[in-house]
Amino acid sequence: MAKLDSKVPKGSIADKWTTYKDKIDLVNPANKRNIDIIVVGTGLAGGSAAATLAELGYNVKAFAYQDSPRRAHSIAAQGGINAAKNYMGDGDSNYRLFYDTVKGGDYRSREANVYRLAEVSGNIIDQCVAQGVPFARDYGGLLDNRSFGGVLVSRTFYAKGQTGQQLLLGAYSAMNRQIARGKIEMFNRHEMLDVVKVDGKARGIIARNLITGEIERHSAHAVVIATGGYGNVYFLSTNAMGSNATAAWKIHKKGAYFANPCYTQIHPTCIPRSGDYQSKLTLMSESLRNDGRIWVPLHIEDAKAIQEGKLKPTQIPEENRDYYLERRYPAFGNLVPRDVASRAAKERCDAGYGVNKTGEAVYLDFAAAFERYGTQQAKIKGIHNPSKEEIIKLGQAIIEEKYGNLFQMYEKIIAENPYETPMMIYPATHYTMGGVWVDYNLMTTVPGLYCIGEANFSDHGANRLGASALMQGLADGYFVLPYTIGDYLSDDIRTGAIPTDTPEFDEVEKTVKERLDFFINNEGTHSVDYFHKKLGKVMWDKVGMARNEKHLKEAIAEIKEIREDFWKNVKVPGSQNEFNQELEKAGRVADFLELGELFAKDALNRNESCGGHFREESVEQDGPQKGEALRDDKNYKYVAAWEYKGEPSDAVLHKEELEFNDIELKTRSYK
Numbered sequence: 169m170a171k172l173d174s175k176v177p178k179g180s181i182a183d184k185w186t187t188y189k190d191k192i193d194l195v196n197p198a199n200k201r202n203i204d205i206i207v208v209g210t211g212l213a214g215g216s217a218a219a220t221l222a223e224l225g226y227n228v229k230a231f232a233y234q235d236s237p238r239r240a241h242s243i244a245a246q247g248g249i250n251a252a253k254n255y256m257g258d259g260d261s262n263y264r265l266f267y268d269t270v271k272g273g274d275y276r277s278r279e280a281n282v283y284r285l286a287e288v289s290g291n292i293i294d295q296c297v298a299q300g301v302p303f304a305r306d307y308g309g310l311l312d313n314r315s316f317g318g319v320l321v322s323r324t325f326y327a328k329g330q331t332g333q334q335l336l337l338g339a340y341s342a343m344n345r346q347i348a349r350g351k352i353e354m355f356n357r358h359e360m361l362d363v364v365k366v367d368g369k370a371r372g373i374i375a376r377n378l379i380t381g382e383i384e385r386h387s388a389h390a391v392v393i394a395t396g397g398y399g400n401v402y403f404l405s406t407n408a409m410g411s412n413a414t415a416a417w418k419i420h421k422k423g424a425y426f427a428n429p430c431y432t433q434i435h436p437t438c439i440p441r442s443g444d445y446q447s448k449l450t451l452m453s454e455s456l457r458n459d460g461r462i463w464v465p466l467h468i469e470d471a472k473a474i475q476e477g478k479l480k481p482t483q484i485p486e487e488n489r490d491y492y493l494e495r496r497y498p499a500f501g502n503l504v505p506r507d508v509a510s511r512a513a514k515e516r517c518d519a520g521y522g523v524n525k526t527g528e529a530v531y532l533d534f535a536a537a538f539e540r541y542g543t544q545q546a547k548i549k550g551i552h553n554p555s556k557e558e559i560i561k562l563g564q565a566i567i568e569e570k571y572g573n574l575f576q577m578y579e580k581i582i583a584e585n586p587y588e589t590p591m592m593i594y595p596a597t598h599y600t601m602g603g604v605w606v607d608y609n610l611m612t613t614v615p616g617l618y619c620i621g622e623a624n625f626s627d628h629g630a631n632r633l634g635a636s637a638l639m640q641g642l643a644d645g646y647f648v649l650p651y652t653i654g655d656y657l658s659d660d661i662r663t664g665a666i667p668t669d670t671p672e673f674d675e676v677e678k679t680v681k682e683r684l685d686f687f688i689n690n691e692g693t694h695s696v697d698y699f700h701k702k703l704g705k706v707m708w709d710k711v712g713m714a715r716n717e718k719h720l721k722e723a724i725a726e727i728k729e730i731r732e733d734f735w736k737n738v739k740v741p742g743s744q745n746e747f748n749q750e751l752e753k754a755g756r757v758a759d760f761l762e763l764g765e766l767f768a769k770d771a772l773n774r775n776e777s778c779g780g781h782f783r784e785e786s787v788e789q790d791g792p793q794k795g796e797a798l799r800d801d802k803n804y805k806y807v808a809a810w811e812y813k814g815e816p817s818d819a820v821l822h823k824e825e826l827e828f829n830d831i832e833l834k835t836r837s838y839k
């Protein structure tokens with residue numbers, strides 16, 4: 169059994185990282201040339217890690233299932249990236265970012281890691297600017313910031329609604345420099361299907377060339393997993409269709425503990441689902457909540473009339489609208505954290521006040537912002553006594569400048585002009601705070617096996633604040649892993665190249681091939697998607713935004729049944745030695761079907777409400793917090809790290825007790 173030791177260094181929180189870096193072992197430049205590192209995944213976390221490790225002198229082999237690192241799911245990130253630069257002079261600091269992140273995560277993250285994240289956040293912005301990332305600038309040419317949910321300062325750097333894409337182009341250009349120098353060998357269209365351990369250490373992977381179907385062996389002195397999150401366990405999510413948990417799940421089965429699988433983020437501002445044949449949900453960036461006001465009709469008759477198409481939102485007067493976030497949370501209003509905003513929307517919709525034909529949507533309305541910005545603009549432009557129409561037009565131009573691409577995207581999908589009619593939004597699965605357990609060095613419970621970015625259990629506790637995932641992925645890849653991995657590799661300078669013609673590689677390759685053979689030869693009757701959709705429905709209905717013991721027990725049993733049915737009846741067309749996306753999907757869904765059960769088991773174990781995990785049995789009964797989530801620090805102030813033992817139901821729980829020395833544990837209130 170692996171030992172759960174977080175390896176957090178001693179000392180004061182502000183000095184830990186600096187002192188630690190001063191003391192760790194280093195690998196000299198000549199020796200780095202003899203060390204190979206595999207990086208699986210080249211999104212923001214893996215791309216930044218691969219580029220930095222190669223720049224340091226290591227030989228890097230990087231893998232991605234897409235045809236280019238530029239297509240990693242990180243490209244989808246819209247809103248921005250946080251950093252405690254205090255450019256706005258509104259009182260930000262490393263401590264405040266640390267505090268907001270721990271509080272936003274509902275006191276379920278490791279203090280030392282979060283402080284380090286805040287500490288390096290400023291470096292990320294400098295690094296990206298140096299790479300040429302075109303962050304938005306204000307009139308004077310300085311970098312601009314906007315605010316995101318759960319905080320009272322503006323610390324989010326952004327590039328219109330395409331921040332992830334621009335950051336990824338930065339990391340990609342840094343990678344390309346190393347690809348050209350031969351320090352990174354890039355394996356596009358390659359999928360890691362398992363990890364190979366030698367004498368207990370991670371020493372390589374088995375990958376499938378997705379174009380030819382060839383199974384390949386790759387060795388290294390250390391392996392880094394940067395394969396993103398597992399939100400697609402819900403089938404419908406805002407993640408890219410290909411996002412999957414296979415690498416993370418495979419290493420879990422080889423000894424890496426999986427932490428807090430039940431911590432999932434349901435994002436409040438997504439385009440509502442439209443029917444049963446949908447395969448993807450679309451996010452509308454949270455940045456929209458800076459200017460949009462969220463409401464539903466105050467009267468149930470109006471909500472019904474809207475659902476039946478007899479009334480338009482613009483026909484409902486101000487006094488008949490319920491701006492429920494502003495009403496319930498006056499201090500944070502529309503900028504409460506995502507979990508709070510999502511549950512509040514569900515509460516209104518469950519009570520019958522939802523809009524849209526399905527009753528599963530609320531309005532995000534920009535009318536007030538048009539007027540506010542328009543009035544300002546009229547003054548700036550010296551227009552006296554402007555008409556209402558003129559003001560609205562001027563205001564709309566400002567909103568277009570800020571969020572034009574998001575408005576256009578909405579109109580294309582919904583076929584309604586959001587400048588004229590309020591947008592409709594509804595919560596959707598978006599991000600996974602749970603993931604592979606790692607220590608302070610970002611190493612898993614398997615020596616030499618690291619995990620970074622969304623794939624690890626990360627620094628966000630039970631709920632991630634907006635714009636903090638990009639920050640964490642780039643902190644891990646540019647500024648943390650490149651130091652910590654050296655400490656481990658300093659013992660490997662005399663090891664020499666790791667051979668791949670060994671029994672360890674033979675055995676893992678055999679298992680991988682047998683599984684692929686099975687899929688191709690199984691005479692099943694149902695497509696992979698058939699099972700994935702069934703899993704997604706159970707996850708959404710019973711392990712979704714609100715969870716209870718009865719539903720979780722049912723979910724565990726139902727997922728097991730779906731899994732058994734899958735292995736009997738799945739049909740995968742085509743062959744193995746060709747580009748076969750159904751075959752790729754089959755392997756990924758097989759893993760989701762195991763992960764989903766562990767997810768429900770973890771949710772059942774955690775009989776408290778915290779962050780994105782809301783247990784209906786654990787709700788404040790009285791006082792000013794009545795009806796809000798009730799955390800149970802006495803019994804659940806720990807990271808739940810699960811050890812694989814065969815079936816998901818056999819997984820063994822290990823607890824990493826969380827210590828809060830620098831932040832006082834409090835009830836999270838946004839009122």
Ligand SMILES: Cc1cc2nc3c(=O)[nH]c(=O)nc-3n(C[C@H](O)[C@H](O)[C@H](O)COP(=O)(O)OP(=O)(O)OC[C@H]3O[C@@H](n4cnc5c(N)ncnc54)[C@H](O)[C@@H]3O)c2cc1C
Nearest residue numbers: 209210211213233242245247248360396621622635637638
């Ligand atoms: C629509 C949307 C908008 C978002 N907006 C923001 C935002 O504004 N700000 C913010 O902070 N966060 C945002 N997020 C979250 C953020 O984008 C992600 O958490 C982050 O980009 C994940 O980066 P990553 O490098 O960990 O993984 P990814 O970008 O998902 O990259 C995964 C990589 O792993 C590879 N891979 C996966 N499996 C395998 C395998 N088995 N073998 C080989 N390669 C594999 C893929 O090819 C890819 O290269 C958003 C998320 C979504 C869905």
